[in-house]
Amino acid sequence: MDKIELSSIGYVKREELSNEEIKNHNLMAELVIKPEYADGLKGIDEFSHVYVIFWMHQMTKSSLNAPFSDNPDMPDVGVFATRAPVNPNHIGLSLVEILDYKQNRLTVKGLDAYNGTPILDIKPYPNWPGSKLQVVSKFRVPDWLSKIVE
Amino acid sequence: MDKIELSSIGYVKREELSNEEIKNHNLMAELVIKPEYADGLKGIDEFSHVYVIFWMHQMTKSSLNAPFSDNPDMPDVGVFATRAPVNPNHIGLSLVEILDYKQNRLTVKGLDAYNGTPILDIKPYPNWPGSKLQVVSKFRVPDWLSKIVE
Numbered sequence: 001m002d003k004i005e006l007s008s009i010g011y012v013k014r015e016e017l018s019n020e021e022i023k024n025h026n027l028m029a030e031l032v033i034k035p036e037y038a039d040g041l042k043g044i045d046e047f048s049h050v051y052v053i054f055w056m057h058q059m060t061k062s063s064l065n066a067p068f069s070d071n072p073d074m075p076d077v078g079v080f081a082t083r084a085p086v087n088p089n090h091i092g093l094s095l096v097e098i099l100d101y102k103q104n105r106l107t108v109k110g111l112d113a114y115n116g117t118p119i120l121d122i123k124p125y126p127n128w129p130g131s132k133l134q135v136v137s138k139f140r141v142p143d144w145l146s147k148i149v150e
Numbered sequence: 151m152d153k154i155e156l157s158s159i160g161y162v163k164r165e166e167l168s169n170e171e172i173k174n175h176n177l178m179a180e181l182v183i184k185p186e187y188a189d190g191l192k193g194i195d196e197f198s199h200v201y202v203i204f205w206m207h208q209m210t211k212s213s214l215n216a217p218f219s220d221n222p223d224m225p226d227v228g229v230f231a232t233r234a235p236v237n238p239n240h241i242g243l244s245l246v247e248i249l250d251y252k253q254n255r256l257t258v259k260g261l262d263a264y265n266g267t268p269i270l271d272i273k274p275y276p277n278w279p280g281s282k283l284q285v286v287s288k289f290r291v292p293d294w295l296s297k298i299v300e
Contacts, residue, residue, distance in 0.1 A: 087271055
């Protein structure tokens with residue numbers, strides 16, 4: 001049970017981008033789903049936004065500390081309090097807007113993943129495990145976040 | 151590259167609940183993180199909400215169709231347009247509220263996972279891969295969703 005084996009359901013197709021460029025939320029990316037999973041997308045474009053769960057396949061190291069932990073101006077926080085790809089399982093999570101959907105391809109905006117990234121899952125936004133749509137607009141974040149997020 | 155191996159970082163500890171009970175968002179659950187990953191949680195309680203990504207270990211079947219696809223009153227949509235655990239990779243995603251944090255344990259509200267579920271990752275809410283916190287309060291969902299979500 002402790003070892004979990006997954007297979008990608010497709011991959012990301014986009015320009016080759018730098019670390020900084022990929023944070024530009026206005027850039028588009030294509031989610032190319034394997035033909036054998038294409039039927040799983042039916043009706044997805046009735047949602048404006050979906051979560052994309054992906055495997056950060058280029059990441060080779062892990063750390064329990066935030067990447068900024070060497071910076072004396074930043075607090076000492078753990079990797080799970082960040083979005084850093086050095087998490088023990090290199091799983092990424094993006095919330096993207098759907099721009100287009102054709103057969104086995106979704107064109108999206110806001111994906112924080114490189115060209116060639118294996119996709120693990122797609123889920124509609126927002127969450128609704130409870131009895132109603134779960135939109136969280138009242139929340140608290142740490143003060144240090146304003147140092148890394150404009 | 152196509153086969154991806156992950157290990158759990160901990161597991162869910164809570165009462166044994168039925169399918170229906172687990173949808174009650176007011177119930178609490180404990181995320182028991184393995185001691186070797188506990189340092190990764192440092193500072194997590196400065197966030198009010200986190201995403202929990204987990205492995206739905208009890209699920210043995212997969213389907214590309216929504217679980218309600220046999221219901222003539224429901225539309226023919228694919229599994230990626232639903233939150234159904236029959237997705238090809240049985241990955242689950244919950245957005246939970248943090249109630250308490252001690253050492254390697256987080257007490258949370260709103261987790262859509264059973265007792266014993268392996269946890270794969272924890273990420274702070276909201277997303278911020280772009281240049282600002284990404285809170286999506288304007289979105290579109292299909293009409294059929296109102297038939298399954300109160």
